[in-house]
Amino acid sequence: MMDLQSIVSDYTKDKKHLQLVIGIVREGDIEYYSFDNNKKKRLIPPEHKLFEIGSITKVFTSIILLEMEREKLLSSDDMVGKFVQNVENDYLNKITLRSLATHTSGLPILATNHNLAKKRSNPYSMYTEQDLTAFLSTADYTDSIGSFGYSNIGVGLLGYILCKVSGSTYDELLKKYITSPLKMNETAVMLDSEQNSRFLNGHASSGKRLPSKITNIGYKRGRVNVLLHYTQGIHSPAYSFARIEYRHES
Secondary structure, three states: OHHHHHHHHHHHOOOOOOEEEEEEEEOOEEEEEEEEOOOOHHHOOHHHOEEEOOOHHHHHHHHHHHHHHHOOOOOOOOEHHHOOOOOOOHHHHOOEHHHHHOOOOOOOOOOOOOOHHHHOOOHHHHOOHHHHHHHHHHOOOHHHOOOOOOOHHHHHHHHHHHHHHHOOOHHHHHHHHHHOOOOOOOOEOOOOHHHHOOEOOOEOOOOOEOOOOOOOOOOOEEEHHHHHHHHHHHOOOOOOOOOOOOOOOO
16 A cells, blocks of 8 residues: 555645545455545545546447447448448448457548537537538548557447347447446446445646536446456356457558
């Protein structure tokens, strides 16, 4: 614990709204450590504090893709154009669902028609299906196919396709394939009032409280202990997910 304290001391110093929880897995056992400067939230056991887990959902989306492939609902090698039938763009017939999941489709980090200034506190909530269709109708990143480039819009498009194929919401897919099998009962888009009392909001460097970012693809909320169980679960032979591999094509 003293070594851990020394590691995080520079990070935690003089941060009024700090909420930091660290979980360590050692030979199957989990230890929790909490560092915070909020007296009210300090009363909550670290393993029960809820955080926004952000882009961990990108991993969830890839797992859902593979589970749906296992059920033969689609293939990770299917072309994106197959599922975006209201858009005529040959580029979409050059990239696969696999390339969306592995960030090798050439798509940029954000769509070019995504105006982040439109609602700075939660810019993704303003991006609509019509906006996505408009972007895809002219998108052409053929020269970058096969090269890694982190892409929010790429994984967002993948989540959109998975929902369309299954006829389910993203939250329903997550419950079916990940949170229910792994008993991650407190990982969800929407929290009830009791859970909200344990939810830790993010803050800007100025100390200003920031709202949660929720999109139609889902920024989820979850507990540290739940995410550690998820980590253990995906490495357990008792619950083995399919594997998606990065393939570089020269």
